[in-house]
Amino acid sequence: MTGLIRRTFVALDEEIFKSLYVALIRPHLEYANQPRRHCEMTIYNLYLFDRDGQLLYYAEWTRKKQSGMTKDEEAKLMYGMIFSMKSFVTKVSPVDLREGYMSYATNKYCLNLYETPSKLKFVLNTDTHAQGIKELLHQLYTQVYVEYVVFNPLCSLNKPIESELFATKLDEVVKQSPAYASRPA
Amino acid sequence: MSSNKQRPSILDKSLSRGKSEVSMTAYALLFSEMVQYSHNRVQSVSDLHNKLSELGERVGVRMVELLFVRERNYKRETKLLNVLLFVKGTLWKSLFNKEADKLDRATDDERTFYLIEKEALVNRFISVPRDKSSINCAAFMAGVIQAVLNCTGFPAKVTALWHKGTTFMIKFDDAVLIRDKQLEGR
Amino acid sequence: MSRQSMRANDPKKVSGELFTLTYGSLVAQLLKDYENVDDVNRQLERMGYNIGMRLIEDFLARANPGRCYDLRDTADKIQQAFKLYLGVSPSIGSWSPGGDEFSVVMETNPMAEFVELPEHCLGLRYSNILSGVIRGACEMVQLEVMAWFIADQLKGDNMTEIRVKFVKRLEDAIPAGED
Numbered sequence: 001m002t003g004l005i006r007r008t009f010v011a012l013d014e015e016i017f018k019s020l021y022v023a024l025i026r027p028h029l030e031y032a033n034q035p036r037r038h039c040e041m042t043i044y045n046l047y048l049f050d051r052d053g054q055l056l057y058y059a060e061w062t063r064k065k066q067s068g069m070t071k072d073e074e075a076k077l078m079y080g081m082i083f084s085m086k087s088f089v090t091k092v093s094p095v096d097l098r099e100g101y102m103s104y105a106t107n108k109y110c111l112n113l114y115e116t117p118s119k120l121k122f123v124l125n126t127d128t129h130a131q132g133i134k135e136l137l138h139q140l141y142t143q144v145y146v147e148y149v150v151f152n153p154l155c156s157l158n159k160p161i162e163s164e165l166f167a168t169k170l171d172e173v174v175k176q177s178p179a180y181a182s183r184p185a
Numbered sequence: 186m187s188s189n190k191q192r193p194s195i196l197d198k199s200l201s202r203g204k205s206e207v208s209m210t211a212y213a214l215l216f217s218e219m220v221q222y223s224h225n226r227v228q229s230v231s232d233l234h235n236k237l238s239e240l241g242e243r244v245g246v247r248m249v250e251l252l253f254v255r256e257r258n259y260k261r262e263t264k265l266l267n268v269l270l271f272v273k274g275t276l277w278k279s280l281f282n283k284e285a286d287k288l289d290r291a292t293d294d295e296r297t298f299y300l301i302e303k304e305a306l307v308n309r310f311i312s313v314p315r316d317k318s319s320i321n322c323a324a325f326m327a328g329v330i331q332a333v334l335n336c337t338g339f340p341a342k343v344t345a346l347w348h349k350g351t352t353f354m355i356k357f358d359d360a361v362l363i364r365d366k367q368l369e370g371r
Numbered sequence: 372m373s374r375q376s377m378r379a380n381d382p383k384k385v386s387g388e389l390f391t392l393t394y395g396s397l398v399a400q401l402l403k404d405y406e407n408v409d410d411v412n413r414q415l416e417r418m419g420y421n422i423g424m425r426l427i428e429d430f431l432a433r434a435n436p437g438r439c440y441d442l443r444d445t446a447d448k449i450q451q452a453f454k455l456y457l458g459v460s461p462s463i464g465s466w467s468p469g470g471d472e473f474s475v476v477m478e479t480n481p482m483a484e485f486v487e488l489p490e491h492c493l494g495l496r497y498s499n500i501l502s503g504v505i506r507g508a509c510e511m512v513q514l515e516v517m518a519w520f521i522a523d524q525l526k527g528d529n530m531t532e533i534r535v536k537f538v539k540r541l542e543d544a545i546p547a548g549e550d
Contacts, residue, residue, distance in 0.1 A: 051511075083545070117431055117438055118511040119543065142432035150425045151210075151310035153217035153322065157424060165311070205387030207481060210429050211456040212385045212393070214422045215500075219397050222418060226404065243396035244389070247485070251388065280389045306385065 043180045044109065044125040046170075048145070050158055051119035053079040057161045059170060061180070063125075082113055082121060101134050116141055130179035139177075144169045209306070216307055220322055234324040234345075241328020248329065249336040252279060261337060265357070265365040268339050269298060272330055280329075281306055286350075296357045300330070303350035323351045330355065387458070391484045398497060408494040415496070419503020420510075426456070427508040438512075442537050445514060446473050449505060449535070457481045471537040475505075480524060480531045488525050497525050502533055513541040 045060035055075035067074050089102065100115040105128050114122040114137035122137045148166040149155045155163055174180055223236040252275055253261070262268040273285045291297035307322045323345035330353055331343040341357045401411045430436065430452055439445045446463045453461050459481055465474040482498040502518035509516045515538040522528035 083543070087543075116428070118427055119513070120428075146428050146432045148310060150428045151213045151217065153220035154311060154320065205458060205481060205484070206384035207387050207390045207458050208456045209383040209385050210426070210433075212390050214425050214429075215390070215394060215397075217425070218418045218422050219393070221421070222397075222414075240393075240396045240400055243399055244392040247392050247395075248388070280386055282384070282386065 041129045041131075041179060042127050043130065043174055043177070044127070046125075046140075046174070047075060047078055047121075047123040048161075049075075049079050049082075049121040049123070052158070053083070054158065055079070055160065057166075057170075059167070059174075061174065078123060079121075082123060086113070086115075101137070103133070112137060114138065114141065120145070126179055132178055136174070136177045136179060139173055140170060144173055213306075213310065216322070216325070219325075224320075230320055233320060237322065237324040238328035238331065238343075241325040241330075242332035245329040245332025246336055248276060248279070249333050252276065263368060265339065265361060268334065268337055269300075269355070271337075272333060273300060276330075276333060294356075296359065296362055298355045298357075300353040300355060301349050301351070302326075302353070305351035308351050321345045321347055321351070323353070326351075327353055387481060387484065391481065391486075394482055394500070395486065398495075402492070402495075408492060412494075412496045412499050415499040416503040416506075419500035419505075420507035421503075422500070423504040423507020423509075424511055426452075426504060427511045430455070430508070431512075439514070442470060442473070445509065446475075446535070449475060452508070453477070465534075467536075473535055474521070475533045475535065477531045483525055483531075486525060493526070496520050496523070498523065498531065505533065505535060510541070515539050515541055 042062050045063045046058065047055060048057040050056050053076075055072070058071060058075065069077070085104075086102065100117065101113065102115075103110055103112040105111075107128065110126050110128050110130060110133075112122075112124045112126065112133045114124075114134065120141070122140060124133060124137060126133055144166065148163060148169055149157070149161055152163055152165075155161060155166070161167075219240060220233075220237065223240070224233055227233045227236055262271055269288060273288050277283060277285045285300050285302050287299075287301040289299040289301065291299065302323075305323050305326065307325055311320075311322060327343040327345040331341060334341045334343070334355070334357075339357060339361050341355050341361070343356075344354045346352045346354055398411070398415070401414055402408075405411050405414065430448075434451065434455065436448055436451070439448060450461055450463050453459055453475070459477055459479060461475045461477045463473055463475060465476075466472070480498055482501065486497060488495060488497065499520065502520060505518040506516055517536045517538060519534055520532070521534045522530060522532035524531050
């Protein structure tokens with residue numbers, strides 16, 4: 001995997017490498033040590049970035065272990081990785097990429113990126129079996145972000161979101177989604 | 186430049202039923218920007234409420250003119266209860282396409298009434314603050330109601346509260362109550 | 372998803388009067404707060420810009436318009452947005468030979484019903500908020516444009532006309548700490 005990253009990203013600076021490493025490789029190492037569990041469907045966590053790469057909101061549901069970094073550091077690396085991957089993926093894509101949705105899966109989790117034409121980025125980590133994530137992210141954008149941030153005069157668009165109503169609704173929508181609910185006990 | 190062109194006077198246009206509608210989105214965003222503009226120019230929450238109320242009053246004054254000319258054939262309201270029903274019904278319908286949810290009289294003070302709107306348009310997208318003391322954008326609507334009451338001869342102070350959704354507390358001047366009692370006596 | 376389709380087909384409405392009067396009250400407030408009319412024009416444009424930044428999110432969420440590939444696409448979307456949000460159908464025209472400039476023409480201006488400019492406010496661009504909205508909304512989808520009024524019924528013109536000019540495409544923001 002490390003070799004793959006080295007080969008794929010020719011001009012790799014330290015920071016990008018670090019973020020790729022964190023995102024792509026670490027989970028393998030970590031999960032490899034765990035006893036094999038039965039397959040479950042779930043949603044781990046969510047990052048929402050604005051067009052400038054600022055973290056507007058973070059939420060987690062069943063994140064079983066932390067990265068050990070500060071939230072800021074983690075967010076910065078996450079954005080860096082998304083940014084680099086996106087530009088590279090777009091460059092090598094054999095067809096024109098017009099959709100604002102991308103995802104990659106390791107054998108333990110799946111990262112889903114939904115980018116609106118206004119360059120808001122929703123990043124949702126789920127397990128590899130989760131279905132309908134693109135629809136869920138679209139729903140989070142149209143029914144939660146637009147409703148409770150865009151229309152809230154007390155919410156600034158370029159500051160981290162503090163509205164409780166937003167947090168509550170977001171949690172509601174995620175928990176109602178099939179990807180979250182169909183989790184076997 | 187344009188002053189030598191023939192200008193139709195605005196007085197030539199009709200005031201007839203304003204059937205035009207705009208999307209709530211457009212309104213919500215205009216309102217939102219107005220709140221932020223006002224917010225940037227004041228120091229305290231109560232100053233902001235006053236500012237919003239002032240903006241609402243300008244709307245209220247004009248609504249009275251429009252509604253009395255259009256809907257009521259210039260006839261004024263003389264009874265206290267009727268003017269409140271006018272606010273709850275006619276005014277609310279022409280602004281929001283619905284009546285206000287509820288009208289209550291305070292049990293301990295006959296000058297005070299409560300007009301309750303569970304989901305006020307202007308507060309719809311705002312988290313209700315836990316301490317209930319912070320910004321309430323319905324101050325704008327309070328301004329509208331206050332202006333309508335003042336212009337129809339029922340001077341009152343109207344305040345927006347976070348209670349059962351949004352509650353407008355309407356407190357009439359003593360003189361209004363006295364006059365209303367006299368009218369009842371006849 | 373039932374909510375979704377409702378949003379697309381039957382967006383909620385408010386009375387045009389509430390809208391017009393609220394905007395009028397805002398303009399009156401600005402005239403009170405600022406010494407001169409040019410500052411009011413500027414402030415209206417800035418407020419429009421802020422609104423545009425928010426409005427575009429609703430437009431993208433509601434209309435799911437897809438990306439624009441040229442300025443004609445963009446002009447179509449602006450036309451669609453006027454219809455959706457203000458209930459008017461402007462016409463698009465007067466393209467420049469280079470195709471980088473066009474006009475949005477309205478027969479009636481919903482911002483300015485009941486309005487007559489007093490003599491001392493003739494320099495006021497009453498509906499200037501609209502040019503700000505167009506600029507703000509376009510910027511959020513990586514299009515830098517200029518927008519300005521070239522005709523206004525309040526000033527005796529036959530129609531209200533906003534000119535929009537393409538400036539440049541904006542690129543993605545680069546993450547902090549990289550170049």
